[in-house]
Amino acid sequence: MKKHDNYVAQLTVLQGAGLEDLSNEFVVSGIINKFTLQFELAWKLMKETLAYEGDMAAVSGSPREVLKAAFAAYDFIDEDLWLEMLKARNELSHIYDGDAAAQMVSRIIEAYIPQFIAVREGLDELYAGVLF
Template sequence: MSVDLKLDALGKALQRFHESLQYDESQPLVVDASIQRFEFCIELSWKTLKACLAQEGITANTPRESMQQAFAAHWFDDEKAWLSMLKDRNLTSHTYKEDLALEIYRRLPSHYQAMQALHTHLTSRFGHY
């Protein structure tokens, strides 16, 4: 998949993620849906980073490597935030505890903002659509 298609898919996924964050957390389905959309966006984010890095001649094979290389390239300025997103993704992907889910859910707005900022940066740098 080309970088343009990855950027387009990420943009659409981020729109859906943002939609889910507009609802009240008192609804368990909202929490579950938002976490699922976050997981999808974080996967698209690192795979998009990997493709963009490859266009720059930089190899990154894992989510962590992709994020570290993107930070080194100054594509975002808070590496710790991105590594925290990976940690949250791993926690939600492998276990489900309601209290942990709510804790992660409450971090999702800042995760969304970071991913949206990255998408904007990558689109201005690599996008042609």
């Protein structure tokens, strides 16, 4: 599945965020942009897997609805963290402060990337050889 391949490829890049020079404003901006892309790939991948399972939430175009259905379907998804990520993704265009951006990057590295990895591992376990 192309969505899975894109998700895994981008996650591989994002996982290197903690090794970068986080004092560099350009790097911080790049990590935030990569997070936004990874989040989009994640919920669309979940939408695709839910559609495979016949879940009607996959018909909606809403990330919130897809995420809520994914919480119910998959035990490897942290509901509170995903809702936090959705809120962060929605607010990122309003971050103008360097300190706020640095705090966001810390949260991406410490919490969000591990959750993206958990989703990759969980979906791979469920659908390897079937969808991917």
